[in-house]
Structures are given as structure tokens and as C-alpha cells.
Amino acid sequence: MNAPIKVIYILSLGHSGSTLLDLILGSHSQIESVGEIMAFGKYWKSFSDNSLTLEDKDRCTCGFHVNECDYWSKVRYEIEANCEELGIVPSFNSKEEIDQNTYCLMKAVLKVSEKKIICDSSKNLFRLKNYLxxxxxxxxxLxxxxxxxxxxxxxxxxxxxxEKEAQYSYFNILKRWQKFNINNYLSFSNFNNYFCLRYEDLVNDxxxxxxxxxxxxxxxxxxxxxxxxxxxxxxxxGNRMRRRSNQEIKIDSSYLENLSHQEWWLGTLLTASGLRLFDYSIQRKYQLK
Ligand SMILES: [Zn+2]
Incomplete structure (x- = not known):
């Protein structure tokens, strides 16, 4: 029986600050973060096919493309040496794929990084369920x-x-925010290994x-x-933030200035139960506990 690997899993909607949290956690001497592991299959192809055109956003945080990065070359070597069952283009989403592929990948990452815990900021609920x-x-x-x-x-x-008129409209995202966060809170808050944090409190202290x-x-x-x-x-x-240098951790309050009166109040009404659950007030101010 293989020893279980410890994973800190960031569960959130996009644009909630997961890249910042991931970078802070991954800078601990015992925690390794390699970003959104769910998307790793895409990079795997480029390991073996140099002709694949990678976009700038596909670069590793170190600045190199994944097929030129030393770190990922070592990980690839470890995987190829130890995981015979791994397919050429593994994916990382179903339970079977998580068992077969993610375990091999993470074991290799922990060996190369010499750390003990992995932080996976894939954010996705279905992936979390497969892990569980x-x-x-x-x-x-998390x-x-x-x-x-x-x-x-x-x-x-x-x-x-x-796109704004369809699923990415301000109001549709708000509905999604409410459903995602309330449902996940109700599903997991009784677990011992669960911690809910607010981005605003993280940035403030x-x-x-x-x-x-x-x-x-x-x-x-x-x-x-x-x-x-x-x-x-x-x-x-993950977002572009991961490649910027000298970053001050600071509050982004542009939404307070830029949302119209109607957007603020209708949005507040629409998400009243979620806002109450996570302690956000109806007042138009930066929300600290
Ligand atoms: Zn790299």
C-alpha cells in the first residue's frame, strides 16, 4: 500500500485570490505548489512534442516553457522511471485518473522539491470529490x-x-458565487480537515x-x-500574478468605485444569504471582520 500524500486543496471560484494564496503556501519550506494540477495534461503533451506551440501564458512561473524548465524535466524523468502505467497524455480528472496519474505526478514533485505536502489550487469541486x-x-x-x-x-x-450578456454577466456570476460557496460550506464545514477563509482577511493580515x-x-x-x-x-x-516580481500584498477595492448603484444593490439582494453566511455587510465598504 502506498503511503497517502498530503494535499492542501484550494476550493474557490475564479477571481477569488487563489493564485496569491497558492504562492504564499507554496513558499513554505514543507509545501510545494505547482499550480492548477487539473490542467497538467495539456503540459504533458508539450514534454514530448517540441513542435507544439505554447502560448506565453503557458510558461512555467520560472519563466521557461515547461519543456525547457529543469524542474519539470526532473519531474518527468521521475514519472517515466517509476510510473509504467502512465499514458502518453494523462488526464487528471476522474477518480481512476487521479489514482493513477496524480499520485505518480505528486510523488515525483515531492521527490524533486524535497518537500512533504502538495498544494493543489485546481479549485474545482469535482476534482476535490475524486480526491476524497x-x-x-x-x-x-481550504x-x-x-x-x-x-x-x-x-x-x-x-x-x-x-460574453457578459451570457454566463459571465455580473448577475449570473453572482448567482454562481452564492450557489458554489453556500453548497460547499454546507457539504464540508463539518469535516475536521476543512478551513474556510475570506480573501479580504488574508490580504489584511x-x-x-x-x-x-x-x-x-x-x-x-x-x-x-x-x-x-x-x-x-x-x-x-493560474493568473499572470504568478510571474510578476516584487509584489506587495494589497487590497483591491476597484469594485467599490466602479460598480453602479444598481449593480451594487441588486447584487447585494441577489446574494443576501451568501453574504450573511460569510459575514459580508450590505454597506459599500471594504469588508473586514
Ligand atoms: Zn520552471
Whole structure:
């Protein structure tokens, strides 16, 4: 029987700050984060096929393309040496694929990084359920919530006009925010290995919130974690933030200035039960506990 691998799994909607949380956690001396592992199949192809055109956003956080990065070459070598059953283009979504592929990948990542715990910021609920069904992983669920009005504003502003009219409209994202966060809270909050945190509190006092997360995983906070840009990371996928240098952790309150009166109040009404559950007030102000 293979020893279970400890995984800290970030469960959140997009635009909730998971890249920041992932980088801070992955900067701990015992935690390795390689980003959204769910998307790894895409990179696997490029290991063996140099002719594949990778876009700039597909670069590893270290700056190299995944097929030129030393770290990923070592991981690939480990996988090829130890995981015979792994297909040429593994995917990482169903329970079987998670058992076969993710375990091999993570074992290789832990060996190369010489760390003990993996942080997977795939965010997706179905992937989490597959982890929980498997005996190969010991999962700690990190449910990251950000004010729904900020999430929906951030998501909608990046879309084209026609996309905004459909599923990415401000109001549709708000509905999704409410359903996703309430359902996940109800499903997992009784678990011992569950911690719910608000992005606003993380940004306001990172040492306090990160210490709490680490304590639940029997680890101590390391102050270097907050200067994550000084360390070399090898995350794949995730937003552009992972490749910027010298980043101050600061509050983004642009939604407070830019949402119209109607968007604010209708959005607040639409998500009233979710806002109440996660302690967000109806007032138009930055939400701290
Ligand atoms: Zn790299």
C-alpha cells in the first residue's frame, strides 16, 4: 500500500485570490505548489512534442516553457522511471485518473522539491470529490471566499460584450458565487480537515491567516512566505500574478468605485444569504471582520 500524500486543496471560484494564496503556501519550506494540477495534461503533451506551440501564458512561473524548465524535466524523468502505467497524455480528472496519474505526478514533485505536502489550487469541486474518494491522498480543504460583488465585477470586466450578456454577466456570476460557496460550506464545514477563509482577511493580515492554516497542518508560519516573489516557483497555469516580481500584498477595492448603484444593490439582494453566511455587510465598504 502506498503511503497517502498530503494535499492542501484550494476550493474557490475564479477571481477569488487563489493564485496569491497558492504562492504564499507554496513558499513554505514543507509545501510545494505547482499550480492548477487539473490542467497538467495539456503540459504533458508539450514534454514530448517540441513542435507544439505554447502560448506565453503557458510558461512555467520560472519563466521557461515547461519543456525547457529543469524542474519539470526532473519531474518527468521521475514519472517515466517509476510510473509504467502512465499514458502518453494523462488526464487528471476522474477518480481512476487521479489514482493513477496524480499520485505518480505528486510523488515525483515531492521527490524533486524535497518537500512533504502538495498544494493543489485546481479549485474545482469535482476534482476535490475524486480526491476524497481515493485512499491515496489525505486532503485538507481550504475554502477561499471573496466578496461576491468583487468576484463578479472582476470576472465580468474581463469579458467581451457578448460574453457578459451570457454566463459571465455580473448577475449570473453572482448567482454562481452564492450557489458554489453556500453548497460547499454546507457539504464540508463539518469535516475536521476543512478551513474556510475570506480573501479580504488574508490580504489584511496575511501572517495571522496563514499561521492558522499552517497550524491546522502541523506547520509553523515562515515570514519568507510573504516574499514569495523572491523564491523560484514552478507553477503551471493560474493568473499572470504568478510571474510578476516584487509584489506587495494589497487590497483591491476597484469594485467599490466602479460598480453602479444598481449593480451594487441588486447584487447585494441577489446574494443576501451568501453574504450573511460569510459575514459580508450590505454597506459599500471594504469588508473586514
Ligand atoms: Zn520552471
Amino acid at each position: 474518494k481515493s485512499e491515496l491522498f489525505e486532503v485538507f480543504i 475554502h477561499l471566499v471573496r466578496d461576491g460583488r468583487a468576484v463578479a465585477y472582476s470576472w465580468a470586466k474581463k469579458r467581451t460584450h457578448s 496575511p501572517p495571522h491567516i496563514v499561521s492558522k492554516i499552517l497550524k491546522k497542518n502541523s506547520l509553523e508560519f515562515e515570514s519568507d512566505q510573504l516574499q514569495f516573489w523572491k523564491l523560484k516557483h514552478h507553477n503551471l497555469y
